[in-house]
Amino acid sequence: MSQDHPRVRLSLYDTPLRYGLVTRFLHWSIAVLMLWQFAGMTLKLVLGRVPVAAFFVGTHQKVGLILFGLIVLRLIWAGLNRHRRPDHGGGMRGLAARLGHLALYLAMLIVPGAALLRAYGSDKVFAPFGVAIFPAQEPPIGWMVTLGDLLHGEGAWLLLALIAGHVAMVGLHEGMWRDGTLARMAGRPRRDP
Numbered sequence: 001m002s003q004d005h006p007r008v009r010l011s012l013y014d015t016p017l018r019y020g021l022v023t024r025f026l027h028w029s030i031a032v033l034m035l036w037q038f039a040g041m042t043l044k045l046v047l048g049r050v051p052v053a054a055f056f057v058g059t060h061q062k063v064g065l066i067l068f069g070l071i072v073l074r075l076i077w078a079g080l081n082r083h084r085r086p087d088h089g090g091g092m093r094g095l096a097a098r099l100g101h102l103a104l105y106l107a108m109l110i111v112p113g114a115a116l117l118r119a120y121g122s123d124k125v126f127a128p129f130g131v132a133i134f135p136a137q138e139p140p141i142g143w144m145v146t147l148g149d150l151l152h153g154e155g156a157w158l159l160l161a162l163i164a165g166h167v168a169m170v171g172l173h174e175g176m177w178r179d180g181t182l183a184r185m186a187g188r189p190r191r192d193p
């Protein structure tokens, strides 16, 4: 750390220059848990029910429920901070960033939401942590199961494609435009000019 670039403390809230501690915690914890979910389901699809895949699959509902809670908190926090967080600028690039983020927010909510809708309508008790959250429906609620099936399975892979695009864009910002985009969400900031 040099004298020319003293560090500043991150605030809890976002600012127009960078995302604050709460947004960063939510962004990175959600990213890690998503990776966990996709890694487990990919292992299951590629290797079948081998022990390592079965381990991940065994945690899928628990981690998914925690993710859903974090995502709801994240949406509330994004709403509260909407006027003070970094702006994505005008023009086509700014519009593309805003639309890309909107798609991520929608998919992030719909994918676990659909799995929970399916669990609510199903004829099995939903008790990921051993306590019943949804009782068994007798008979099952058909439309909830069908819609949840469709949106969760296909939607999850669409979400993965959106995440891949998002990470690729961050790579482009860092590698080509070098405009400090990653530093708004990661790392300790330097004092503002």
Ligand code: HEM
Pocket (backbone or CB within 6 Å): 034, 037, 038, 041, 060, 061, 063, 064, 065, 067, 068, 108, 111, 112, 113, 115, 116, 119, 149, 152, 153, 154, 156, 157
């Ligand atoms: C954001 C959180 C979540 C992600 C990223 C995610 C991702 C996935 C993926 C990629 C699959 C494989 C789909 C396929 O086989 O083509 C899957 C399946 C599954 N997920 Fe999730 N999931 C999440 C949350 C949840 C939650 C909250 C539950 C429980 C309520 C759940 C229950 C299941 C079940 C039972 C399956 C196997 C049946 C199926 O293919 O739909 N997931 N999930």
Ligand code: HEM
Pocket (backbone or CB within 6 Å): 027, 030, 031, 034, 078, 085, 086, 088, 097, 101, 102, 104, 105, 108, 163, 166, 167, 170, 181, 182, 183, 184, 185, 186
């Ligand atoms: C290695 C993985 C990831 C990296 C390097 C990364 C990096 C970033 C960076 C640098 C920003 C700030 C962009 C800006 O200020 O314009 C950002 C914002 C964002 N990220 Fe990620 N991200 C990753 C994974 C994810 C995942 C898994 C999700 C969700 C599924 C996600 C959702 C978002 C959203 C919605 C925003 C917009 C925040 C807002 O302004 O409302 N990111 N990400």
